[in-house]
Amino acid sequence: MIETTLCFPLRDGGDDGDDVLLIEKRRGLGEGWYNGPGGKLESGETPQECAVRETREEVGLEVRDLEKAGELTFLLDGEEHTRCHVYRTRSVTGEPSASAEADPEWVPVDDVPYDRMWDDDHLWLPGVLEGATVVGEFRFEGGEPLDEAEFVAHDLEWDVPLGNGS
Numbered sequence: 001m002i003e004t005t006l007c008f009p010l011r012d013g014g015d016d017g018d019d020v021l022l023i024e025k026r027r028g029l030g031e032g033w034y035n036g037p038g039g040k041l042e043s044g045e046t047p048q049e050c051a052v053r054e055t056r057e058e059v060g061l062e063v064r065d066l067e068k069a070g071e072l073t074f075l076l077d078g079e080e081h082t083r084c085h086v087y088r089t090r091s092v093t094g095e096p097s098a099s100a101e102a103d104p105e106w107v108p109v110d111d112v113p114y115d116r117m118w119d120d121d122h123l124w125l126p127g128v129l130e131g132a133t134v135v136g137e138f139r140f141e142g143g144e145p146l147d148e149a150e151f152v153a154h155d156l157e158w159d160v161p162l163g164n165g166s
């Protein structure tokens with residue numbers, strides 16, 4: 001089982017509501033799709049430390065005061081494949097810059113390109129961007145890699161109290 005993180009930095013976008021910092025992933029799992037910055041935990045690291053590090057490495061932003069927004073489990077052919085700790089934050093400093101892994105872009109929350117993301121994202125990300133907390137389980141079938149498997153079922157529970165994963 002792989003333990004991963006996703007971080008969704010938010011900013012006030014004026015009259016159009018909030019913007020969220022998304023990346024177009026340039027390599028690895030989910031290549032070519034939009035997502036938040038994030039990645040696998042390194043040894044000895046807490047999920048929150050991982051989310052801060054991955055956001056710095058992938059897009060050059062410093063994030064603080066992360067709020068735990070989700071705990072997602074992705075199953076592949078009935079086996080737990082990846083667990084993902086989801087964070088959001090409004091404490092963001094710096095200007096986003098591209099890296100080998102990610103092409104960053106501030107996107108209005110109302111214009112998130114769900115048709116260019118993982119098939120499960122439209123089920124949980126809108127709530128996360130509105131401030132809700134979610135625990136979810138998502139079933140994929142068809143063998144490795146996960147991003148070529150078929151998304152077949154899900155189970156979501158909203159407004160579950162989550163620790164902050166620090």
Ligand SMILES: Nc1[nH]c(=O)nc2c1ncn2[C@H]1C[C@H](O)[C@@H](COP(=O)(O)OP(=O)(O)OP(=O)(O)O)O1
Pocket residue numbers: 004005006027028029030035037038039040074082084118120121138146
């Ligand atoms: N179904 C899904 N929906 C989603 O929104 N994000 C998912 C997902 N399944 C995995 N992820 C995310 C979690 C994590 O941030 C990321 C995993 O990508 P990683 O960067 O860890 O993988 P890579 O294969 O790119 O690893 P590296 O080679 O270490 O960069 O994909």
